[in-house]
Amino acid sequence: MSSISTSELTDRLVDDLEPVKPIPTALKLWAAWLVSAALVLLLSSLKSKIRPDLAAVAAEPGFLIQSAAIIAACASIAAMAVGLCIPGSRNSLSLWTVIVGIGAWIAAAGYEVFSHLQNGASILAGYRPIYMCSTAVLIYSIIPAAVFLFIVRLSSPLQSKRAAFLALFASGLVGTAALQISCANDNILHLLLSHWLPAVALGVLGLFLGQFLFDWDTKVNRLKERLSIKK
Amino acid sequence: MERAQKGDRGAYSELLTSLTPVIRGFVRKRIADESSVDDICQDVLLSIHLARRTYLPSKPFKPWLFTITRRRVIDHQRRRFKRRGRELLDDGAILDLEHAPNQIASMADFIKATEKLPEKKREAIRLVHIEGKSTREAAELLGMNETGLRVMLHRTIKGIKEQL
Structure with missing residues (x-):
């Protein structure tokens, strides 16, 4: 039971009112993040070695589908995260794009595994645990993650854990996308464990960060304290 | 809300006063426990105050308001469910x-x-x-x-x- 009446609360909120500048639209925030992600991709392709067989694999439909799927999933997850940060701006289209993107990647990867098995090769054949790739995914995701956390902080993440999870997962996928053009190892296990897993792990880290940094209940309680409302 | 974002206290007071019955009606439809309705309603008003910079004047107001309200109702139900589980265990x-x-x-x-x-x-x-x-x-x-x-x-x- 609250310690004050609703009309008294209204009066205190009115007294506390300060002018605020509305934040940019969800579309602008999303575009700003995409620009930061694109810059990271560009820098990564300039800085790191491009895979020697890029021209050859770029002609393969499997590679193209996988790359497009990663980019589509990354952009849509980012759109979902931004949508969660601005009340009323969520749309169901992003969710479908994520499902289609990840589904397309799984289908392309599954087709490769199937071809491997049909040729009598094991999917373990080309697998080597390369930690450099996992580290690279995390390094490439630092800037997009920082930009995204700033966006989350700037806005109102009522579902803080989910928003931070999606924000960091999308940032991790920027690293995954960057490795598409620099890592020549197309083994499915390598892609899953060294390219995708770090992105997912980053998302899980987002769950914890969301709880600690952006928890809405904590913000409401702080406001109550400022307005001298007994909890 | 646009005027409230610019610091117009009169407009803000009018807005919160007119929103209160709307929020209360929304909450009452979803919460059977009458004693919690006022608490949630106040929680929504506090959330509106905190989130007021995310209202975009070019966009409709209702989706913004009801997203906040719906979310706070869900959070309340989740907290209640957890607390109830703890009480049963205790x-x-x-x-x-x-x-x-x-x-x-x-x-x-x-x-x-x-x-x-x-x-x-x-x-x-x-x-x-x-x-x-x-x-x-x-x-x-x-x-x-x-x-x-x-x-x-x-x-x-x-x-x-x-x-x-």
């Missing part, structure tokens, strides 16, 4: 999910056993363990303090368990 976990097949029979015996209890104890058990009210709400309805109610519930349930 009170000796009458309903044990691991032994679900025996649960209905146990519950029936349990309700039968409460019929022999003094009225106040029976009422307390009905409110908390059958109707699902929190101990705080039940204590208010019974006109006693929460700690006293919890102790009474714990002892009564222990007695019933021994009896069963």
Whole structure:
């Protein structure tokens, strides 16, 4: 039971009112993040070695589908995260794009595994645990993650854990996308464990960060304290 | 809201006052417990205050408002569900999910056993363990303090368990 009446609360909120500048639209925030992600991709392709067989694999439909799927999933997850940060701006289209993107990647990867098995090769054949790739995914995701956390902080993440999870997962996928053009190892296990897993792990880290940094209940309680409302 | 974002206190006061019955109506449709409606309504007003910079004047106001309201209602229900789970555990976990097949029979015996209890104890058990009210709400309805109610519930349930 609250310690004050609703009309008294209204009066205190009115007294506390300060002018605020509305934040940019969800579309602008999303575009700003995409620009930061694109810059990271560009820098990564300039800085790191491009895979020697890029021209050859770029002609393969499997590679193209996988790359497009990663980019589509990354952009849509980012759109979902931004949508969660601005009340009323969520749309169901992003969710479908994520499902289609990840589904397309799984289908392309599954087709490769199937071809491997049909040729009598094991999917373990080309697998080597390369930690450099996992580290690279995390390094490439630092800037997009920082930009995204700033966006989350700037806005109102009522579902803080989910928003931070999606924000960091999308940032991790920027690293995954960057490795598409620099890592020549197309083994499915390598892609899953060294390219995708770090992105997912980053998302899980987002769950914890969301709880600690952006928890809405904590913000409401702080406001109550400022307005001298007994909890 | 646009004027409130610019610092117009009169407009903000008018807005919050006119929103209060709308929010209350929305919450009341989703929350059966009347005593929580005001709390959630106040929580929504505080959230609106915190989130006011995310309202975009070029966009419609209702989706923004109802997203915040719906979210706070869900958060309240989630908190209540967690608290209720803790209370059941604290009170000796009458309903044990691991032994679900025996649960209905146990519950029936349990309700039968409460019929022999003094009225106040029976009422307390009905409110908390059958109707699902929190101990705080039940204590208010019974006109006693929460700690006293919890102790009474714990002892009564222990007695019933021994009896069963």
